[in-house]
Amino acid sequence: MSLKDKAEAKGQQILGAAQEKVGDATGNDRIAEQGRENHAEGRLKEVVADVTETVADAAEKVKDAAEDLADKAGRLFKK
Numbered sequence: 001m002s003l004k005d006k007a008e009a010k011g012q013q014i015l016g017a018a019q020e021k022v023g024d025a026t027g028n029d030r031i032a033e034q035g036r037e038n039h040a041e042g043r044l045k046e047v048v049a050d051v052t053e054t055v056a057d058a059a060e061k062v063k064d065a066a067e068d069l070a071d072k073a074g075r076l077f078k079k
């Protein structure tokens with residue numbers, strides 16, 4: 001997920017929190033519920049971005065380790 005996507009997810013969380021507070025303050029359950037939904041959706045998007053980033057980093061490390069191992073094996077067989 002890009003930095004833009006992460007920023008949008010954070011913005012959605014902030015908007016949701018604001019909607020929830022307005023809804024609670026005015027007694028408007030519909031707006032409060034929309035706010036909770038927006039906040040939760042934004043948080044979910046942020047978590048997905050974090051997990052995606054972590055998995056991509058781990059995959060890169062595995063790829064690098066496999067390439068290093070292949071290089072070492074190649075050098076052993078050349079001797």
